[in-house]
Amino acid sequence: MTHPARATRIPWKAFALAAVVALLAALAGSPPARADSGIPRTAGPPGESRPVYSYDRAVRETVWVDTRLDGDGDGRTDRVAVDIVRPSEPAQQGRKIPVIMDASPYYSCCGRGNDGQKKTYDAQGRPVQFPLHYDNYFVPRGYATVLVDLAGTNRSDGCVDVGGRSDIGSAKAVVDWLGGRGRAYDAPAGGGAVTAGWTDGSTGMIGKSWDATIANGVAATGVKGLKTIVPIAGISSWYDYYFSRGAPLYGSGPDGLADAVESSGAHQRCAAVQQKLVDGAPRSGDWTGLWSERDYVPDAGKVRASVFMVHGMQDLNVRTQHAGRWWDALARHGVERKIWLSQTGHVDPFDYRRPEWVRTLHQWFDHYLMGYDNGIERAPMADVERAPDQWSTDAHWPADGTAATTLHPGNGGAPGVGTLGAAPAPQGATEKFTDDPKLSEEDWAAAIDRPTSSKAGFTTGKLTAPLRLSGSGKVTVTATPTTATAHLSAVLIDIGPDTIRNYAASGEGITTLDRSTCWGQGTKGDTGCFRETAADTEKVGHTVFSRGWADLGTYADPHKGRPLTPGTPYTLTLDLAASDHVVPAGHRLALVVAGTDAGLIDPPSTRPTLTLDLARTSADLPVTGGAPALARALAGARPATADSGAGIAPPRMLSRLPHGR
Template structure:
């Protein structure tokens, strides 16, 4: 326990005997020396930043296999997961223990990590040579150990991949337990020689993008002791919401395909039973099953002890932003210490869109939560939000103070399918009709939002007289009458007006990769700390789709779908994805309701025509300033008005060809 300076001064003043004073000085000096040997003592409390004082070239590189206690591959022995370790040699030689930064991933051998798809490489003794990404290069010289864990069933680990389920989470949690002396580790995959983490002080931080960060969420949701912080980047909080949106399928494949994609050859030969469980537990009906309950980390947010630094692209159409929104809200409800960065990108790591600031912020974050340094990171603004390419704003809290739900209602217009958006209810009997066209997507709807088209209904606000900010997760409740026994619905929010944004639908999901390199840490011949520079991929647009949500109307009653009765009205609420967007003065806010959002949800079995009951349709939006802000922003005539969308431009092709949580 740190010794307070005030306490020491008080004790000296109370002394009466010089001899006793000398003895106490010696005792206090010894106590301070002992405290200063640990980075969590008084010295750490005064320190501001860890420094690269240890040799990366001389770092200890070793491999350990940790027993998970499970036998997922049914071979009669408990599964062991491979843990590749890079740690500074000097603290161990001095008998000092270090904290751990950990990335548990299924991608170390099959697919690669980061913008340059790096894989682990090994020397003849089986010790890691190249550890993907910059974490080891940068943090090991600063007194951290970095470990890369192969999830069960991948690379050099036993077991089976179960897509965020008990095996995935247990294989990473077991490593945290091993670091804290609660699990068994071995020097080989099948041997009996034990390996202890005597070099670790047990304080662990998990980081990772996509599936890696998803596992960090899952481990944190177990409440495991010793996990002090997690940094989930573009990560899943509920696997159901990766594959479905209230019954509407987001992808044409299920978790069994993804499992097979990343599994090692050994796992593919021994994990047929787990594969079948994934098939049986995730029916393409989109129904909620026990399989999804076991992969819903947001529901377990009350167990989280670690601080959480959430990072997500607001245009991520791979791991869609409902995942960070519901996770954030659940953490907030339980008082978890947290921070958030939101970019304009798609599925991209912040190292590739805000590199220098990211490394500096991450350095502060780990120094504070793993080394105990009082550097003020927890007192900095909670949120960083990218407003335009490379232009960021901050908020002391997120959503910002004054954010309140505002109920906005669609109103009929002079032309079919082109109505208004306001705060008053539509007149009795008002309706709009559209026919599902799976060949059209949200960008097509937005491009024609102010013109009648058969496949959508659009509702536009008046031009804004002042900026209007939406911050958080929205909901759109729809009452619709179908003409067939199946129907899918989409709702999107659109900012109508010119802007320059990141081209999130382009090949780089909002970034361009150059040829020059910048270096972040120390290098060896086999592991470079230098990475290709990136810049913003920009696009001039006339409109921006900034939030969207989907549903299968057959799931109107909850987690189990059922056939619809043609001619019968059904009410369902679509959860729109979390975001933070400012609609500028002169622009208009639009709500579009339509059927299949091509390439973002799969179409239903039939092609229905749907009639919206406008009196029972409404959007619930988290506006900064609430409904008063909307009323004020739509009153009067703005100083500048966005031009009509005669030849509108937007992004195109919003979905990656191969949807994998670890890749763009």
Template sequence: MPIPARRTHRLWGMFAAAVTAALLAVLVAPTAHAASAPRASEPVYSYENAVRESVWVDTRLDGDGDGRTDRVAVDIVRPHEPAAQGRKIPVIMDASPYYSCCGRGNESQKKTYDANGNVVQMPLFYDNYFVPRGYAFVAVDLAGTNRSDGCVDIGGPSDIQSAKAVVDWLNGRAKGYTTRTGTARAKASWSNGRTGMIGKSYDGTIANGVAATGVEGLKTIVPIGGISSWYDYYFQQGAALFGSGPDGLANGVESPEARARCAAVQKHLVDGAPRTGDRTALWQERDYVKDARKVRASVFVVHGMQDLNVRAKHFGQWWDALAKNGVDRKIWLSQTGHVDPFDYRRGAWVDTLHRWFDHELLGYDNGIDREPTADIERTPDHWTTDRVWPPAATATTALRPAEGSAAGVGTLGLEPGRGTETFTDDPALAETDWAAQIDASTPGKAGFISRPLGKDLRLSGSSKVTVTATPTTTSAHLSAVLVDLGPATVRDYTGAGEGITTLPDRSCWGASTTGDSACFKNTRTATADVNSTVFSRGWADLGTYANPDKGRPLTPGKSYTLTLSLAASDHVVPKGHRLALIVAGTDKGLIVPASTRPTLTLDLARTVARVPVVGGAAAFAAATSGSGVAAAYAYAADGLSTFRQDRPVPGGSTR
């Protein structure tokens, strides 16, 4: 369903007048015959003459234990004209730990400053594009980074409070200062308090976390590839996803000053995040999903369905929790990896983001709340829309594996499972290796395949796979993946650009100044031809069979039942292809191997994949029956539009 229009929109009278060469907008009362509201903010303010200032906001925390509360640095660019006219403006904010250590965007831009410490370059296009349209752009250095006090604590209270305190300051509830250590106060008298947070990766994660506090004044967030639970970034049900913990990331983003004084916080990150994969109190306070009921802001989720850094489970569980709590929301899902939509769908993205902020922060009735909720990339650069997501006709469908022919290839269908399958964990094999050998019995995996499809079959949402397995050793890791078997051209998400190639030419998105260009390198789609596509995946330590939060040793020869959560996705398995479920051990490059190399025997009568099929079990039966009945389950009834190419969007000029 469309996002509810729950806000009262202000009606503005408009007329055009040549007041200066900059064409400032003048507000007047509507006449009886010409009452109209603005549909879009226009670039009528001077970017070159914008106010550029820095403020340090008191977080009311003392993370580094130096006896005084930490202040975080806030760099601001805002048009000077509204304040001169006595009008207040909304804020777009990106709170990040990366402004000095690592950079933002496809070109790794960092903040730069002049000799007096005034900001010259803000990374990305947000300031260049939105400040001339009447917004302030605010870039916050998280605690312990760049010019801020305190310590980095990887999504914990200090990180979240760093950004929340700035929202409070913009709404007159927190103290700000003109310097890092001085007493001269700074007030956001130019702000109307209405704030929207945006950012990719860690930045989008902070937006999620701040929204989960329910802070007043935060009207919308746009998390791009954001984390929703830090435990699920480093582990999945006891299985380690990376070789190091949060202390490694903290050390990478902290300023030299913070690194010298934050040993206690670093030790807490090590001690509180044991490599056993047990869920501790540290992870509990970094879980934003559990606090979705507090979210007041609308949420525009953007994620790559093949993101193998911030994996797709993050957007799925966050989206489901927001839906459960009635949060206004919108979603874009691409075929890319960890990529910003500015770099894979630039024109449409800038246009959509512009309209989203105009609606959420300026109150413009531009219709975006009545448009489809979801945009989904089906094939490279071809997108479809859904009125609601997942579609209303989606139903959890139990697919069961069974022993196959003498060749040892198992089957996947609606009938009860039967028999057993055995495999040995081989950490040298990845999910692509398993899929490439799906039609043969190999020792490193157990594979189960549906009949060839007589029509397209769409899976939309999150899946769960329950397995009953008997190990030969005291520890074991399990992987489960869903695979589309058939030839396709996909975005090359495993390549260096994770689905894009960066070009030398540039396009411009907003106004530029000396030192802060609005022109960014263009990209093109990077594709790969494949014979199989893994589109959903999940992992777990079998030792968490009794408690997903804590592992325990296994008894060799004893059977254990465990449910793995697979990442959310939206994938159409085309007519003529087959759907496969693969269960195996270590997924090379995606999880860390267990301490042993077990052989596991699956009891197929007690193993099942519960997948979100559009049309439910009837649609699966029709697609695999080869009969004409399949025509009864046309996707149009489920809210899926036809393929469409993106239309050109004004605003980008190539040079």
């Protein structure tokens, strides 16, 4: 869609596979390495599906599923195109198989994956290339791969409504048809009825970005037969994609996305749907019925599927607020779940942890779709990337022992340079800043120890023990504005040298290489080969690791803004994005409160000066070990003096990221 000691935990099989792949790729004139190339057809670990079926003899077909919706208002129910590739042998043997399904708007407009693959068809309209590796790897192991064109895209009827009834309903209709509860035909209009007698009705949905969002939304309907979902960088509430408590995140609304992915001719027939998207998403940031329809979090209690969630902690497109809120809601309802959190931006794990990802995904689908007792549900719940390509695990997430722990800002020795610690500021203590829409979180971080008028920065002294923050936090501010409108940003920063993934670059933390490897079996039209990647790293003097934004006018109601009265104090709580970060001993933890975060939120109509009441401003952070851990980390820590230069580094450039692949 439209940034202590580190432990490495990569199984020996992944190391061995990576070594073989590297060796084969290095041989002059040799073809790309294939993940199955060294696996005997009849051998493999117990409790695992094996590549015993032929990919080149697989059944490739398209059906059109009746959604029972009429999104374009033409008097006929819409049909969505469903492309299927499945092994031929199970049906011949009288065996039924499960389905891996990816419902997407991107199959013809924009492509999928780092290689930007699109669906292709032969002269008779039969599917030839399926983007990504799911078909190549899993079809030989006894799965069907089903790729759905969302309503209004590619070869489907209807209209794109960006996460609404049509988007979710068109994908849910396919799950119903796979479970024997829907209707499908062998032609887009008319045609003969088609049943899915070859499947056992067990479906797992997977996808990245918009595709992942559809998986979340379909799971929130409680549809029968959906056994698991694997949302990669998915949205959980579309309001939170466009706004953060009234502060606009993008200069356009959902109508722009619909226009980008619609099939040829859809724009004219879907004009009424487009207008509803415009009317229902006012730039004021007020909550409307359109957003209620596209908020899946309140329906987390309906989810029957297990959830394997993946998100980049530096994803500035689908920001980690989505992951945190969805995860917490699923936890409240006891949904089986697992999570990977990387240091990347909006990147698929296939492109930053490929061998381990394919192995883990294989185990996940084998367990939840085929019923293998392989222990995946008893494995550690969370994998967290601590440094580029270095991972740690936790039995639960947020980490055991994590508790909301309060830190307080205090006055420092100069404007914009304050302290951060366990003791509240005295009554009457204030800090002041003026919104400068040209400056970003990176500018604020680079100037954390310099007196400035554009931010209020607060830092601890150098920590004497590592401090881990795991989960979502909050910052409560009491601010007095000088104008009737004001936007606020709050960011957490690790001040100290480090090597991180370069999430602000075009690859968002990865570099794409010239060589390829293959995953599963292939054909001339669908090789199953994909370009390799490597970590794109950067040495930095500070790392922004969590953020939150709000319009101060939502002080009384998070769903509706109000004009502010200059000179009047207002109290508001900003939600910080979910993260998992260790601030090492010797580094400092910083909190910045400022106005417009350039490139990430839009500015207000004025340039307010805001005065913070420090006695009524605080941060409740998810500290692993709670207050005792904070006390250990702060013991003996001495605040830096103003303009000391500690942690100063040139600002990193952040830019808006596209919604796409």
